[in-house]
Amino acid sequence: xxxxxxxxxxxxxxxxxxxxxxxxxxxxxxxxxxxxxxxxxxxxxxxxxxxxxxxxxxxxxxxxxxxxxxxxxxxxxxxxxxxxxxxxxxxxxxxxxxxxxxxxxxxxxxxxxxxxxxxxxxxxxxxxxxxxxxxxxxxxxxxxxxxxxxxxxxxxxxxxxxxxxxxxxxxxxxxxxxxxxxxxxxxxxxxxxxxxxxxxxxxxxxxxxxxxxxxxxxxxxxxxxxxxxxxxxxxxxxxxxxxxxxxxxxxxxxxxxxxxxxxxxxxxxxxxxxxxxxxxxxxxxxxxxxxxxxxxxxxxxxxxxxxxxxxxxxxxxxxxxxxxxxxxxxxxxxxxxxxxxxxxxxxxxxxxxxxxxxxxxxxxxxxxxxxxxxxxxxxxxxxxxxxxxxxxxxxxxxxxxxxxxxxxxxxxxxxxxxxxxxxxxxxxxxxxxxxxxxxxxxxxxxxxxxxxxxxxxxxxxxxxxxxxxxxxxxxxxxxxxxxxxxxxxxxxxx
Numbered sequence: 127x128x129x130x131x132x133x134x135x136x137x138x139x140x141x142x143x144x145x146x147x148x149x150x151x152x153x154x155x156x157x158x159x160x161x162x163x164x165x166x167x168x169x170x171x172x173x174x175x176x177x178x179x180x181x182x183x184x185x186x187x188x189x190x191x192x193x194x195x196x197x198x199x200x201x202x203x204x205x206x207x208x209x210x211x212x213x214x215x216x217x218x219x220x221x222x223x224x225x226x227x228x229x230x231x232x233x234x235x236x237x238x239x240x241x242x243x244x245x246x247x248x249x250x251x252x253x254x255x256x257x258x259x260x261x262x263x264x265x266x267x268x269x270x271x272x273x274x275x276x277x278x279x280x281x282x283x284x285x286x287x288x289x290x291x292x293x294x295x296x297x298x299x300x301x302x303x304x305x306x307x308x309x310x311x312x313x314x315x316x317x318x319x320x321x322x323x324x325x326x327x328x329x330x331x332x333x334x335x336x337x338x339x340x341x342x343x344x345x346x347x348x349x350x351x352x353x354x355x356x357x358x359x360x361x362x363x364x365x366x367x368x369x370x371x372x373x374x375x376x377x378x379x380x381x382x383x384x385x386x387x388x389x390x391x392x393x394x395x396x397x398x399x400x401x402x403x404x405x406x407x408x409x410x411x412x413x414x415x416x417x418x419x420x421x422x423x424x425x426x427x428x429x430x431x432x433x434x435x436x437x438x439x440x441x442x443x444x445x446x447x448x449x450x451x452x453x454x455x456x457x458x459x460x461x462x463x464x465x466x467x468x469x470x471x472x473x474x475x476x477x478x479x480x481x482x483x484x485x486x487x488x489x490x491x492x493x494x495x496x497x498x499x500x501x502x503x504x505x506x507x508x509x510x511x512x513x514x515x516x517x518x519x520x521x522x523x524x525x526x527x528x529x530x531x532x533x534x535x536x537x538x539x540x541x542x543x544x545x546x547x548x549x550x551x552x553x554x555x556x557x558x559x560x561x562x563x564x565x566x567x568x569x570x571x572x573x574x575x576x577x578x579x580x581x582x583x584x585x586x587x588x589x590x591x592x593x594x595x596x597x598x599x600x601x602x603x604x605x606x607x608x609x610x611x612x613x614x615x616x617x618x619x620x
Contacts (some may be wrong), residue, residue, distance in 0.1 A: 139366060142248040142360075146246040146249050147249075155239075155240050175228065179512055180292075181293045184294045187205045188326055189296055190331070193302075193382075200221065200298065201497060202221070204334060205217045206337055213281050216280055217275055218278075219265065226262055227502065239534075240534060240538075241530055242498050245542060253498070258496070263495075267301040271298070272293070272295060273294045274509070302378075305376070305378075311332075342384050369553065369581065370581040393490055403474065405490055405528055407468075407500070408468060408470055412464045415432070415433045451599075466536060491504065507519070550585075554581070561602065564578040565577055565598070565600070566587075566597060568596060585614030587617070600618055
């Protein structure tokens with residue numbers, strides 16, 4: 127693998143998959159599954175281990191999933207219906223991964239070590255083997271699956287009036303993707319083939335979209351922050367990178383985001399009612415609030431001197447409308463100043479710090495047990511409650527799990543960020559000397575950082591950067607790339 131590409135040199139090929147494995151090992155992740163895991167899975171019954179738990183048959187409900195087009199590890203499906211009095215019932219079906227991954231098994235130990243699936247853009251490192259997360263425990267289309275359903279009654283304002291959790295058998299009737307459904311919800315034209323081919327699905331999705339708008343409005347009024355950080359993904363042709371793409375926000379993504387938030391809250395409240403501890407997902411009140419106030423003031427907006435999510439939400443909404451092109455970079459600044467999320471153990475009856483950015487308390491992670499270990503642990507707590515069994519974890523065990531999940535999540539994000547930068551450096555290595563338009567995203571004493579509009583890559587301005595400030599739009603010439611160091615260097619064109 128070669129780096130530091132100078133003008134006139136082209137990187138013909140770079141083994142991105144090998145580099146991804148290197149980054150995994152460097153961050154102390156397990157990059158492959160131990161042989162005993164395959165042996166363990168082969169001994170499982172096709173539908174998972176036998177359990178003494180009552181399951182409702184909900185296969186005939188019009189369930190569907192919305193995820194990335196290439197996703198096979200389908201964790202949740204959704205369905206909603208109107209009930210008397212103007213209220214609605216929202217059902218979120220969650221894959222029963224615990225049925226295939228017993229606590230303490232070799233598979234569980236692997237999952238508990240990595241604690242998350244890692245998506246590098248060039249190769250995925252799933253938390254669970256493909257035989258499970260892509261097949262047997264995935265809520266695949268037209269397959270009967272074990273599930274845990276979170277049922278919520280929502281009023282006309284999106285408030286959750288009541289909720290319940292129970293075990294089921296479900297069937298996903300349509301595997302949908304964000305891009306297709308998001309575009310259709312915006313344009314409101316003829317429904318896509320994947321929708322028109324299922325009776326009643328068009329009306330179901332439109333109803334779900336109306337429902338998520340209620341929830342979003344409720345969250346916004348409570349002060350939930352609408353942040354827009356850009357996610358870049360490489361476009362591959364075989365093993366070679368041929369482009370860079372942005373993962374766009376759209377109504378389909380917002381629909382799933384809102385549904386998962388209310389389902390996670392309902393799950394936490396279920397465990398609270400059962401007097402069981404839980405793993406909570408928290409973003410603490412930001413310690414660097416004064417810096418956030420300073421950033422807002424520089425853009426003509428006065429925030430309160432004490433942390434206040436609602437006023438910050440109003441500031442972000444104003445800036446999003448005033449300057450959409452720089453809003454992703456402002457969002458990234460605010461995200462960094464808010465601080466990272468973490469997992470903590472909550473004991474019933476004790477106060478919860480809550481999730482500042484979501485403007486909610488009683489928040490856990492429960493809806494992605496194929497991809498995140500905290501969700502699998504939460505599922506075991508839920509199933510113990512449903513079966514009247516004792517708490518499967520001690521407080522000390524949960525605290526150790528919370529610490530491991532927090533540390534590994536941060537490490538996983540670093541691996542993913544590094545690989546996105548490496549991929550961008552490899553792609554642009556074939557464009558040395560070419561001109562691009564971009565925007566300044568950061569200014570430090572020793573460096574000025576820039577993001578290109580197309581392709582959406584980030585790098586440094588190493589020549590003629592004097593006098594530039596964040597938000598300035600610039601014309602650039604690509605000087606060099608270094609995939610090994612994940613560097614992309616530009617000169618400003620005067």
